[in-house]
Amino acid sequence: MNLIFTHHPADSLNTLLKEAGRPHAMILADSHTLSACVEPLREACPALADAPVITVEAGDVNKNLDSLRHIWEQMQQLGATRRSLLVNVGGGMITDMGGFAAATFKRGIRFYNVPTTLLSAVDAAVGGKTGINFGGLKNEIGAFCDADAVVISTSWLATLPAEELKSGYAEMIKHALIDSPAEYRRLLDFDIAAADLTGLLPLVERSVMVKKGVVEQDPREQGIRRALNLGHTAGHAFESLAMRRGRPVPHGYAVAWGLVVDLIISHMKLGFPSAAVHELAAYVGRVYGVMPITCDDYPALLELMSHDKKNATPGAINFTLLDAPGKIHIDCIVDARDIEAALDIFRDLMGI
Numbered sequence: 001m002n003l004i005f006t007h008h009p010a011d012s013l014n015t016l017l018k019e020a021g022r023p024h025a026m027i028l029a030d031s032h033t034l035s036a037c038v039e040p041l042r043e044a045c046p047a048l049a050d051a052p053v054i055t056v057e058a059g060d061v062n063k064n065l066d067s068l069r070h071i072w073e074q075m076q077q078l079g080a081t082r083r084s085l086l087v088n089v090g091g092g093m094i095t096d097m098g099g100f101a102a103a104t105f106k107r108g109i110r111f112y113n114v115p116t117t118l119l120s121a122v123d124a125a126v127g128g129k130t131g132i133n134f135g136g137l138k139n140e141i142g143a144f145c146d147a148d149a150v151v152i153s154t155s156w157l158a159t160l161p162a163e164e165l166k167s168g169y170a171e172m173i174k175h176a177l178i179d180s181p182a183e184y185r186r187l188l189d190f191d192i193a194a195a196d197l198t199g200l201l202p203l204v205e206r207s208v209m210v211k212k213g214v215v216e217q218d219p220r221e222q223g224i225r226r227a228l229n230l231g232h233t234a235g236h237a238f239e240s241l242a243m244r245r246g247r248p249v250p251h252g253y254a255v256a257w258g259l260v261v262d263l264i265i266s267h268m269k270l271g272f273p274s275a276a277v278h279e280l281a282a283y284v285g286r287v288y289g290v291m292p293i294t295c296d297d298y299p300a301l302l303e304l305m306s307h308d309k310k311n312a313t314p315g316a317i318n319f320t321l322l323d324a325p326g327k328i329h330i331d332c333i334v335d336a337r338d339i340e341a342a343l344d345i346f347r348d349l350m351g352i
């Protein structure tokens, strides 16, 4: 896989496509990225100037079989062959679904990912997970298939709401915690609220390289790739609870709260330094605010955690924990009483 970090994504794509022998390229976009990203890209990238654009409605609810069928049908009508190439321009919904459409069309055609949100740049676009939601479950149908190239640029982020940036940044904090104390410190010291997008690119690069390093060791998530689930057991439960309440929260916000819970449990079980737990809780409260929960929400949160698809043993709740930044423990089963105690401490630290 060709991984490119650039301030000039159109130039990089042009070079890539020229080197690939100018294949029959098609672009996949959604209703948001079509005018904001695809039009400027086609203007600045001669190799894509005449590329047809397949468009789907934006939003994770549209990452479904109907949209996938539409992409397959469009590729067929455009005369796509085994040598065609799909350029996915968008957030995680587009890179996940476009990757899957490409992986399955004629048993697989090449695809490039051009992530246009921070969340997709540091997570969805890299690592080979492709797929769609199905039967009410997220990412239920899919395949592991690597993009041939991923072109990552922070230049797309200038017009995005601050909330989107902060959401992606939570995944970067997760990667930094998996990586090292120095990288974690660098991220906490960077001001994402007043983000300098040029200065953000090297941080994004390091973050993606952390993910790439983990995925290369375990592409099919049989073991160490579960390190990337740090913050996600409690995080997914917060996200689902917010959805049930009819007040959805951005994925990264839920991950940020989940990271605090995971570090509290890491302190309880593995002696992760308590000063660092306090520091992260203060940071998360300041940047992401809090989601109000009381002890009446614990049964629902525990039930959501126990149904998480990351759990290998039915009923057991599985966490990725750390004994220090960079020191990972996967597959830690934590019992309900300890999780409730951690949620009590979480509410104390976050002032709820």
Ligand code: GLY
Binding pocket: 123, 127, 129, 221, 225, 228, 229
């Ligand atoms: N988002 C975590 C992973 O790709 O494994």
